[in-house]
Amino acid sequence: MTVRALCLAPGDDVAILLTAVAAGERVHLSGGDGHLMSRTEIPRNHKIALRDLPNGALVQRDGLIIGQSTEVIARGSHVHVHNLRSLRARPANEATK
Amino acid sequence: MIQATPIEESAIEFSGYANANGSVGVRTHLLILNLTGLTEMAARRASAVLPGSVLVSFPYGMGMVGDDLAASVRLLSGLARHPNAGAIVLVSADRTRLDQISAALADDGRPNQAFCLDAVGHDALALSHRIASAGARLMRVASASRRKPFASGSLCLGVECGLSDPTSGIAANRLIGAVTDRVLAAGGTVILGETLEWLGVEDELTVRAMKPEVAKAIKEAVTRREALALDNGVDLTGINPNRRNIEEGLSTIEEKASGAIAKSGTAPIEGVLAHGEAPSGPGLWLMDQPSYSPESLTGFAAAGAQLALFSTGSGNSYTSALMPTIKITANSETAQSLGTQIDFDCSALMSGADLNTAAAELMEHISSVASGMLTFGEILGEGAEVFSRFGEAL
DSSP: OOEEEEOOSTTOSEEEESSOBOTTOEEEESSSSOEEEOSSOBOTTOEEESSOBOTTOEEEETTEEEEEESSOBOTTOEESTTTEEOSSSOOGGGSOO | OOOOOOTTOOOOEEEEEEOTTSOEESOOEEEEEEOSGGGHHHHHHHHHTSTTOEEEEOOOOSOOOHHHHHHHHHHHHHHHTOTTEEEEEEEESOHHHHHHHHGGGTTTOSOEEEEEGGGGTTOHHHHHHHHHHHHHHHHHHHHTOOOEEEEGGGOEEEEEEESOOHHIIIIIHHHHHHHHHHHHHTTOEEEEOOGGGGTTOHHHHHTTBSSHHHHHHHHHHHHHHHHHHHHTTOOSTBBTTBHHHHHTTOOSHHHHHHHHGGGGTTSOEEEEEOTTOOOSSSEEEEEOOOOSHHHHHHHHHHTTOSEEEEEESSOOOOEESSSOEEEEEOOHHHHHHOTTTOSEEOGGGGGTOOHHHHHHHHHHHHHHHHTTOOOHHHHHTOEEOOOOOOSOOO
């Protein structure tokens, strides 16, 4: 079965998986013939990193910044609350570096 | 029979009720509006013996002050005038409050009656009897109203999402946005609320503001809501997005918000309403209000919305008592597992179905519901109204 991920906007750092994947599966990206390998298990409708992201990177989804990475994220990894956090409603002393 | 509407034509027709006050209803309910917590059970007993009546009950008393008082009176007055009420009964333990809300119906023209507990010697059972007896007669009058055709420009829609998942923002909310654009093009009105879900996307909203004051009001509403979280030391992760949103794949408020505002389509924003405030004209309006769906929907109902479009990812059974609430999902598993909750399945959008075709289908469904087709929420009696409080009482 082909695993597909939706790329919502050009320049996005993440895509949305239309089916769950195990680590090491080939994921086809919508809107072209691009693909990548999943590095981790990722549930359906969750986000996969389209590129290597350093710690503290602003993460773009559907053309908008949805938060900041809290660790180094490798291409193909699951991007979620364990490695991404909101930039909003954060006390000044822990806001964006 | 309503014809399928070509995509280019925004004006669907529906059969609604021309109310004496000039508003257009899609239902002709007997509304029993209880104004004080003390009389709630008396009103509830009366409602129970009048199947089909809609009970909306304010559970608080007379000690409210300031903005909280203003909001409560605004909500109650707006609900008393709701276009889907064919007749109205007001119930109160307090004559001052009863007079205050009765004033909202002074020039209304629809049959209505007001009952105060002191008129029956503070006998709650006698009050129930009076309400039921009058209500039975009023309900009969309301049910005699006949529907007539209206264009979709007569619609005011509240757009809502609850227990969202990524399919909400990617598909269901975009579909609601496409329908919003169509209803607005026909001269109708749409209200988007849930201020917290403008966080991180306020620039997308401010660029659509009709006037600089509107952009300023949007910014201020977002700043105030964000400060509320900050001042109380609240980490939004786990609250909004909540646990279930997170399980389904939404990571941050910015991500959830970007999907949530898709419901507003692409039109310019006329203004920012207070919670429960009626728009002063047609167009797209934002409502500055709490983001919890039951409170949010009641704000739309008080503003005069006849219908709500409500997208969900995991499923959300809550509906408004006064506004038929159309539940929409783009999650195929939810559409399959919640067959008596989801009114409109748009999961085909996730596998590439055409948005314009789906929007035409949803417009037709809205026309059917506006003309009397029941939502699952109405069939199952899920509807309620919930009153927000904004401060301490005396």
